[in-house]
């Protein structure tokens with residue numbers, strides 16, 4: 001048996017993709033629409049407070065294309081809390097005008113491929129903590145996709161010795177580092193939680209950097225030989241200030 005990677009796990013994560021039921025939305029009077037939006041905005045303001053208290057984080061993006069109209073990414077310390085806010089959202093009047101399109105359950109994950117050898121408790125390291133319990137950036141754009149590492153014939157990631165995997169992950173990390181300041185990645189592990197092994201969530205102010213980074217990684221061995229990918233979702237930041245304009249009909 002090859003040596004399993006050891007993971008550090010942080011906040012639990014829910015990516016929630018919804019479409020808007022525009023025909024139903026249009027049947028409301030403008031006063032009713034305002035009330036419904038105010039309720040949603042109130043919920044977002046509560047979540048902002050949670051974020052200020054470092055007890056979780058969230059992001060709201062509109063999604064381009066037919067896969068969904070918006071994505072909520074929610075991070076919370078426990079799976080119970082994640083489920084509670086999901087249910088609270090579902091009970092709002094606003095949710096009645098949305099249609100669930102896709103969801104993804106995972107946990108923020110760091111693997112030990114690049115772990116330092118200082119021997120200290122990584123959970124006491126502020127840099128590690130900032131990555132495991134991140135404040136999601138308010139970047140202009142988001143890109144989300146789930147992925148697996150292949151398990152076929154000679155291309156079975158899980159049968160490779162640790163040293164080989166570590167070398168490939170080093171090369172992966174070197175490419176990623178060239179995008180420092182342009183793309184921020186949050187890798188969430190979903191083995192045992194959802195249909196793929198990881199969720200990849202990328203944030204950037206320049207949307208084209210997603211294409212450049214993902215394309216460059218396609219030529220790197222770990223993605224070229226072992227990467228299998230699900231559907232891609234790309235979108236634009238939706239601030240509280242932009243909500244009324246977005247939902248105006």
Ligand code: VOV
Pocket residue numbers: 005109110111112113114147149169172173175176177179183184185187198200213214217218223227
């Ligand atoms: C934005 C840049 C960027 C950077 C700097 C970066 C660096 C790193 C490092 C140093 C490490 C290993 C240690 C750790 O931190 O866990 C990882 C880990 C991982 N990555 Fe990564 N990655 C990036 C970006 C980045 C992208 C764009 C993708 C999608 C791949 C693609 O082809 O579409 C990805 C995937 C992953 C995954 C699935 C893992 C876990 C793999 C496992 O087997 O455990 N990643 N990643």
